[in-house]
Amino acid sequence: MATTTLEPRAGTYQRSWVLDWLTTVDHKKIGILYIVNSFLFFFAAGILALLIRSELAIPGIQFLDQNTYNQAFTMHGTIMLFLFIIPALSGFGNYIVPLQLGAPDMAFPRINALSFWLLPLGGLLIFSGYLFGGAAAEGWTGYAPLTNRSEGVGTDLWIIGLALVGTASILGAVNFIATIFKMRAPGMTLFRMPIFVWTMLVTAVLILLATPVLAAGLIALFIDRNYGGSFFDPSVGGNPVLWQHIFWFFGHPEVYIVILPAMGVVSEILPVFSRKPLFGYRAFVFATIAIGLLSFSVWAHHMFTTGSVLLPFFSFMTALIAIPTGIKMFNWLATLWRGKLILATPMLFALGFLSMFLIGGISGVMLASPPIDFHVQDTYFVVAHLHYVFFGGSVFGVFAAMYYWFPKMTGRKLNEPLGKIHFWMHFIGFNLAFFPMHQLGLDGMPRRISDYSPDAGWTLLNMVSTVGAFMIAASIIPFLINVIATFINGEPAGDNPWEGNTLEWATTSPPPPYNFDRLPPIHSERPLFFLTHGHGHAAVRPEDLEETAEDDVERRDGAV
Amino acid sequence: MTGRTMQAHPAGEHEAAVAIQHGGSGMPTALLGMLLFIASEVMFFSGLFATYFNARATTPGAWGPPEGAHELELVLAGTLTAILLASSFTMQFGVWAVRRGDTGKLKMWTGITLALGVLFLLGQIYDYSQLGFGIADGVFGTTFYTLTGFHGAHVFGGTVGLTIILARAMRGQFSARNHVAVEAVSMYWHFVDVVWIAVFSTIYLLR
Numbered sequence: 001m002a003t004t005t006l007e008p009r010a011g012t013y014q015r016s017w018v019l020d021w022l023t024t025v026d027h028k029k030i031g032i033l034y035i036v037n038s039f040l041f042f043f044a045a046g047i048l049a050l051l052i053r054s055e056l057a058i059p060g061i062q063f064l065d066q067n068t069y070n071q072a073f074t075m076h077g078t079i080m081l082f083l084f085i086i087p088a089l090s091g092f093g094n095y096i097v098p099l100q101l102g103a104p105d106m107a108f109p110r111i112n113a114l115s116f117w118l119l120p121l122g123g124l125l126i127f128s129g130y131l132f133g134g135a136a137a138e139g140w141t142g143y144a145p146l147t148n149r150s151e152g153v154g155t156d157l158w159i160i161g162l163a164l165v166g167t168a169s170i171l172g173a174v175n176f177i178a179t180i181f182k183m184r185a186p187g188m189t190l191f192r193m194p195i196f197v198w199t200m201l202v203t204a205v206l207i208l209l210a211t212p213v214l215a216a217g218l219i220a221l222f223i224d225r226n227y228g229g230s231f232f233d234p235s236v237g238g239n240p241v242l243w244q245h246i247f248w249f250f251g252h253p254e255v256y257i258v259i260l261p262a263m264g265v266v267s268e269i270l271p272v273f274s275r276k277p278l279f280g281y282r283a284f285v286f287a288t289i290a291i292g293l294l295s296f297s298v299w300a301h302h303m304f305t306t307g308s309v310l311l312p313f314f315s316f317m318t319a320l321i322a323i324p325t326g327i328k329m330f331n332w333l334a335t336l337w338r339g340k341l342i343l344a345t346p347m348l349f350a351l352g353f354l355s356m357f358l359i360g361g362i363s364g365v366m367l368a369s370p371p372i373d374f375h376v377q378d379t380y381f382v383v384a385h386l387h388y389v390f391f392g393g394s395v396f397g398v399f400a401a402m403y404y405w406f407p408k409m410t411g412r413k414l415n416e417p418l419g420k421i422h423f424w425m426h427f428i429g430f431n432l433a434f435f436p437m438h439q440l441g442l443d444g445m446p447r448r449i450s451d452y453s454p455d456a457g458w459t460l461l462n463m464v465s466t467v468g469a470f471m472i473a474a475s476i477i478p479f480l481i482n483v484i485a486t487f488i489n490g491e492p493a494g495d496n497p498w499e500g501n502t503l504e505w506a507t508t509s510p511p512p513p514y515n516f517d518r519l520p521p522i523h524s525e526r527p528l529f530f531l532t533h534g535h536g537h538a539a540v541r542p543e544d545l546e547e548t549a550e551d552d553v554e555r556r557d558g559a560v
Numbered sequence: 561m562t563g564r565t566m567q568a569h570p571a572g573e574h575e576a577a578v579a580i581q582h583g584g585s586g587m588p589t590a591l592l593g594m595l596l597f598i599a600s601e602v603m604f605f606s607g608l609f610a611t612y613f614n615a616r617a618t619t620p621g622a623w624g625p626p627e628g629a630h631e632l633e634l635v636l637a638g639t640l641t642a643i644l645l646a647s648s649f650t651m652q653f654g655v656w657a658v659r660r661g662d663t664g665k666l667k668m669w670t671g672i673t674l675a676l677g678v679l680f681l682l683g684q685i686y687d688y689s690q691l692g693f694g695i696a697d698g699v700f701g702t703t704f705y706t707l708t709g710f711h712g713a714h715v716f717g718g719t720v721g722l723t724i725i726l727a728r729a730m731r732g733q734f735s736a737r738n739h740v741a742v743e744a745v746s747m748y749w750h751f752v753d754v755v756w757i758a759v760f761s762t763i764y765l766l767r
Contacts, residue, residue, distance in 0.1 A: 216611070228695065233699075238615065238699050242615075245610070
């Protein structure tokens with residue numbers, strides 16, 4: 001009897017493959033569902049980006065009329081942010097956070113499944129506007145009075161879809177926070193948690209507090225559109241600027257919701273591929289918390305030109321965020337300093353993140369200055385800035401995570417030469433596509449236009465940008481070939497292919513449904529390092545061990 | 561038994577089952593989840609309150625129901641406030657009862673709380689029917705119906721939760737040791753009550 005009950009969940013029964021994935025509550029399978037779903041939306045929104053760039057390659061209206069063009073950039077922005085970057089990073093969080101904590105699953109597995117399944121539903125609703133006379137076309141920020149007066153159900157579907165996606169985010173955030181506070185293994189104190197877990201924790205708090213405000217705004221907008229409400233209608237006492245306040249009160253924490261998990265990914269990868277611990281673990285943690293706190297006091301820097309916000313306050317607070325962000329930059333650089341660098345693909349994407357996010361951060365500080373902002377508001381300079389943060393930052397983080405954790409998820413290592421081809425095409429294409437936009441913005445090219453004059457002098461840089469966009473698209477081909485070929489017949493990865501030091505590498509690749517048979521002792525934020533290299537902790541006496549094991553048996557029997 | 565104890569563990573390793581049990585101390589996970597959810601609800605209502613105060617601050621002239629409509633019924637709203645406030649107490653009596661293991665009292669107090677909640681909703685519907693202005697009648701109407709309506713929707717959600725608690729109590733599923741759902745629903749119910757106090761004070765008292 002004793003030997004047969006040794007395998008936890010030994011009697012798991014077999015179900016059909018499809019039903020298993022549709023009904024799973026395993027955080028690892030849900031994580032993979034998140035990631036696959038995110039990439040499908042990424043491809044859809046990427047095609048929209050190619051349409052936009054093709055239209056802008058040369059002056060004149062080529063093949064997108066203005067309304068179609070407006071729908072294209074609205075859908076591109078909405079889908080990329082809400083259905084690609086945030087869910088993709090949440091997907092890695094779903095897969096990795098319980099493993100890094102030494103936990104068997106998330107705190108609420110069924111709520112976890114619900115928060116995933118709301119996503120494709122919300123995303124399809126947003127897209128379904130195309131079937132009913134046109135998708136939302138007011139930009140991803142949905143500014144009133146464009147949105148509260150426009151005709152057509154596309155915008156209503158956009159509102160409902162976003163509300164569903166927001167609900168999914170909130171439920172996911174509750175789950176992450178509860179998991180992190182209640183499911184840590186013995187010895188895993190808060191200050192021994194991997195940095196990725198810390199960034200997911202702060203992200204979850206931001207989602208929990210910021211997303212409901214967007215939900216309130218979306219509801220107000222829906223009431224204005226459908227029930228004759230007047231929240232945003234100035235003719236009967238409403239205030240269109242109120243929408244901007246509500247949207248950006250959510251929207252600026254949302255920027256950190258998008259970037260913090262990517263920072264966490266990079267902070268996992270840099271130490272492993274430098275063969276050093278992260279420099280200044282605690283400073284990094286406190287910088288993350290500081291960013292989270294400050295992110296609630298900077299929203300109006302998106303609204304400098306409305307004339308209804310206090311410029312010095314919001315400018316100062318925004319510049320202040322550069323301090324914790326700068327601390328992180330030094331953490332990363334000092335980690336690399338004199339490290340034994342291994343330039344594998346995850347590391348390349350992490351270094352890409354560092355350099356590109358730095359540019360995005362610096363242009364962000366420039367925009368925090370009202371005299372500059374007044375001149376470049378709603379120009380391509382802003383488009384360049386936000387793509388250096390979202391794409392150069394977060395999306396590089398997503399790909400870094402993909403190459404880093406793919407071996408854990410599948411047991412197979414992605415092909416390195418293909419990965420490097422992907423990285424370099426991606427990196428060069430990205431800079432070709434977005435760096436010229438800085439200059440275009442300074443030259444006065446406004447965002448969200450489908451056409452420009454041949455005399456404006458913007459033609460060459462627009463063409464360069466379009467070439468870059470197609471290069472990014474082409475870089476996805478080696479990536480896809482790599483993922484599919486590796487999945488079918490890739491090099492076996494083993495439990496710990498990168499010699500990582502966090503707990504996800506202490507179990508098999510892929511892990512069993514219950515994650516761990518047993519856990520190593522946890523005396524630091526790098527438990528595996530001490531397992532293989534150090535014995536800096538007191539030796540455990542055999543009698544202690546026996547006692548512990550007896551306890552375990554009693555506890556487990558008691559639980560059953 | 562001995563087979564399991566004798567399993568060779570390297571020094572200091574734990575069996576994974578330890579981790580499953582580890583969160584057992586402190587607040588139950590389900591209650592933490594409910595508290596976090598309530599935190600997000602607080603922010604949701606903060607957003608709605610922000611729309612109300614913004615509208616009030618930017619509206620020139622008098623603030624209140626449109627010309628020709630009825631004034632807000634302070635007496636009726638005050639009565640409803642008293643009903644909802646009382647239901648918070650009855651809910652808490654139920655929680656204290658189940659903590660003592662008195663499931664009979666739990667059923668009684670949950671039933672009374674549910675009845676008070678339904679009474680509140682019926683009173684609100686009656687109030688709406690008497691007002692004579694709608695959600696489309698200016699920004700006061702819009703913010704008034706949105707705030708009170710979404711609060712009402714939350715009360716309705718609470719009555720659904722209470723119904724589930726009552727049904728489960730009838731089937732004898734709660735005991736002094738096992739009643740985390742009762743605690744969670746009671747937290748939510750208190751939250752809905754507190755929101756109403758804020759809504760009532762803002763709309764009816766701060767005029």
